Amino acid sequence: MSYVDFAKRNIRRSPFQAIAASMVMFLTFFALVTFLILAAGSQKILQFYESKPQAIAFFKDGTTDADISAIQNALAKDARVVKVKYVSKDDALKIYRERNKNDPTLLDLVTANILPSSVEVSANFPSDLAPIADLLRQEPVVSEVVVPEDVVAALTSFTTTIRLVGGSVVTFLTLFSILIILMIIGFKIRLRRDEIEIMRLIGASPNFIRMPFVLEGIFYGLVGSVFSWVFVYALLWYLTPFIKNYIGEVNLVPVNPLFMVGLLALAAVMAIIIGGLGSMGAVRRYLHI
């Protein structure tokens, strides 16, 4: 009979402890997988904006075509500018309708008149955007200039916060899980004192006695990690339309299946480490053979 069979028997004989341990591990891995997805997602959004050095200047109502052409011509002559694209009120309405095609109420309320026309100015380098934006702001027909610098700064701050908060939560839950596994396996070792004593006397090797307990801890970790991964993946599928609606241009969703498989592998490795550390701690602390 293998170590795995012994571990399976130990798990079957105390199902409530097994469920409790797996649930704690689920919580830890839910936090870990969510944190990693948020971190990877925000990083991708950040890279998207950093790789697109573009400023958008919105025109006031009543701006004439001549004014717009003059600004376009001036920009086209600037060596820092790569491309200038004019977006009329009708184009803006088309974009708006495309983005909100699933929400008829939003479509009914909006007409081309209330949307501003704009020019999208692409620059060679992100550092060129600030001086171009300053030039545009000086134009009397321009009402507002949006530079991705602001978006990038906000995103950088957001990403840093996610890393700090997520990292702290995951670290805390990891330590908590190791201790829970240590306690549960330690409790089981104490419960099985007689069995361990008899096994020692009939010639069981220390590994033969230890390994089922270690495997049990790893099993709880793996169950928690796989279930949390499935749960988060399902949640992502459910949220895909909402995410697309908000940041569809970044192409975040649907999430690359390879990324998810990699995430599962990482979670499984973490599960083996957490479950293994907890159970080995218990074996060292409570199993004197």
Add this chain to the structure above:
Amino acid sequence: MVVFDHVTKKYGTSTVALDDVSLEIKQGEFTFLVGPSGAGKSTLLRLLTRETLPTTGKILVDSKDTTKLKDADIPTYRRKIGFIFQDFKLLDDRTVFENVALTLEVLGKSEEEITKQVEHILKLVEIWDKRNLFPRQLSGGEAQRTAIARAVVGKPEIVLADEPTGDLDRKTAWSVLQLLNEVNSWGTTVIMATHNSEIVNTLKKRVVSLNKGAIVRDEAEGKYDKQL
């Protein structure tokens, strides 16, 4: 062959459990260890299973000094020994079959071998029909038969029995003794610590009498000394 060569075992500085004991037990011999409580019978058995080490002296089993065994070699050494306890020490959450199978699982036998050997031994000790029962569903005699089956299923060279009839009525005690006698007839060395004078006097086997940690008598076909 088992040899105790000037073995002394002290607990702490003042308690002497065994005092300069020298003893030789041949392969296939049936030996009773008798004596009052605290005479050193259980200590002698615990020294043989390497649960504890002597303070001085050597213990040889098959010419190997067990006091010099490395920790890693102890499990292999213990597989030569079957142990029977007064309180049976069966695992409550396992059936009779599973309790006996444990010995073979530890030895790394295949499931097929385990099934075959456990069936054979349970039939031999006449509890095959109880194989699916749990220890709490067994009588004292059935529980001790299960313990004997567990001790001998791995075909050990030596069987140590610490008061195996202590908790049994007269009739059951005799049936257990007959079983141990049969195990002995296979060539297995049996060393049995007991207080049961009737069994010792009837069986006419070797009797080693201990008192206050010392051997006070060693007779080939001995009797229980009531004065001990």
